[in-house]
Amino acid sequence: MRGNRRSHAMRRLMRRLPGNTTTTHFVRRRPKYAHCPITGQVLHGVPRLRPAQVRKLTKTERRPSRPYGGKISHTALANAIRAKVLEDRN
Known part of the structure; x- marks a missing residue:
């Protein structure tokens, strides 16, 4: 995982992709x-x-x-x- 994504400032969203694999999307938290x-x-x-x-x-x-x-x-x-x-x- 990249260093800037290790903090909990980024929200982790698990997303299922069309090929039936799951990946993690990182989104900034709401203020x-x-x-x-x-x-x-x-x-x-x-x-x-x-x-x-x-x-x-x-x-x-x-x-x-x-x-x-x-x-x-x-x-x-x-x-x-x-x-x-x-x-x-x-």
Whole structure:
């Protein structure tokens, strides 16, 4: 086995080939869920894909289409808006 395939960063998939032989295919593992840097919540609407696969998606499939979508959670955004509104009132 090649050295770069010995680590468990690569997932091992057993595949049966047409000649009735089995072989091992190595695939990079899926990344963890994206998290909000402020609240630590999982960001919904952000796909769990490798960067090369994310590039193939359409713009609307990559992240939510709200302000700061895919960067911070809806809770953090709501808190920031509330803080801004209260600041403007004073």
